[in-house]
Amino acid sequence: MGLVAEFEIRCDGLPLVTVAAAVPDATVLIDLQFAHGRRPLFIATVSGATPHTVETALDDATAVGEWTLIGRAGDASRYQVTPALSFEEQLGDHVDDLAGLETLAAAEAIVERIEVEPDGWRQTGWFADREAFDAFSTFWQRNARFRLHRLTHDGTPEPPGDGLTDRQHEALRAAYEMGYFEIPREASLEEVAAELGVAASSVSERLRRAQTQLIEETVAPTWPPIPDQRA
Template sequence: MSFVATVTVCNPPLFQKTFEAVPDAHSTVENYHFLEGDSGERRYVFFWWVTTGDFDAHELALADDPTVGEFRELADVGDRRLYRIVTEPVPSDWTMLYLFFRDNDVTVLESSRSVRGAHIEARFPSFDALQALRATVCGSGADVEIERIRSEADPELSEYRLTGKQREAVALAARRGYFETPSRTSLDELAAELGVTPQAVSKRVRAGVEKLVETALGGDSSPDEPVRHREQ
C-alpha cells in the first residue's frame, strides 16, 4: 500500500556551501531537469524560489559555490525570487535523489532546501522503497531523517503513526529486549547505540508506544487508564 512520507536528507553535497554561507535562506523547488553532454556528464538544472533576508549575500554564495556552474534570476516578487541554477558536472558516484525516485516509482509532491538539508514530501509505493532510499543515501555518506509518514487511505490512523526516530527507538528497544521482564538492556545502552541521550531515547520510546497503543485501541483509550511505562 502506498503512503506519503516527509523526509530530510541531511547535508547533501549540492549547494551545501551556499546554504552554510546564508543559513536563513530557504528554497522551494518549482521544477528541475538535467542536461547531458556528449561525454555523458550531467549538469542538473533547478528552478527554485528563494526567501532570505539578504539576496545579495545569497547570490554571492551561489557564485562561490563549487557545485554551481551558473545561475540567473528569473523573477522578483519582493520577498522572494525565482532562480534558474545549473550545477557543475555531477560526479557519477553521487546519489541523485530524483533519479532514485524515477527508478523506484516515487512521486515527489513537494521539495525544498535549507541549511539543514533537502526536505521532500513524496508518495512511496511501499515501505521497501522508503527503506531503499535510506540505504542508498546512507551508503553515499549522507543521512536520512524520516519526519512523518501518513496514509492517504486512512487519515485518522495517520495521526498515530510513528516518526522515523520513534520507530527506530521502539524497534531497537524491542530487538534488545527492553520490554522483557526482566529487561535485557537499559536506556543507557540504547542511547549509546543510537548516539543520543538516555532522556531522548526514553521520550521517543514512550511517545512511540503511546501511539501504537492508541492505534491498537482505535484512539479510544480511556484517560482513567493511562499507559504506564517502566523507566530505567
C-alpha cells in the same frame, strides 16, 4: 496503496547546500528539472535574505555553473540554476554506492518538496509502495544521515502544522513558551530572537509565515465562507 513520507537527508555534498549555509536565515526551496539529462536544472526559490546575499552565494558555489534570475515576488526571488557537476560527480566523495544513486533516479517515487538547509535536504515525497520507500530510505541510511519525520498512506489528512518548516516550528514554540502570545505580552520579539540566536527581523518573518500557514490550513478552508460583516 501509496505512501507519503517527510524526511531529512543530512549530507553537505547535496546540491545547493553551500548556498543555504551562506544564507542560514533564508528559506531555500528547489524543484529539479530532470528532463535535462545527467545535470538536471534546479528552480530555486529563496526568501528571507537579500537578493545580493543570495546571488553572491550562488556565484561562490563551486557546484553552480550558471544561474539566471527568473523573477521576484515580495521578499522571494526565483532562480534557474545550472549545476557545474552531475549528481554522481557532486556526491562522489560522500556516497559510496554511486550505482545505487543512479537506480534511485528510476524509483517509483515523486519528490514533492525539497527544502535545502545548511547541512542537507528536507524533503516530502510520494512512493508507490513500501518497497519503493524502503529502497530509498535504506540507500540514504547507508550513505548519509537519514531521519524519517512522518510516513502515512496517501489520502491521510495531515494534522495542522505539518506544513511548517523546522525554523517556523522552533520560533512558534519559543515564542509560546516565553509568553510572547500572552495578553499582556510576557516577552518581546527581541527576547525571543535572543533565545533563538537570530535577528528580531528573522523571528518576526518566521512567526508571520507560520501564522499564515496555520490560517491557510485551518481557518481559510472553512466552509461555508465566513460572512462579510460589512454587508
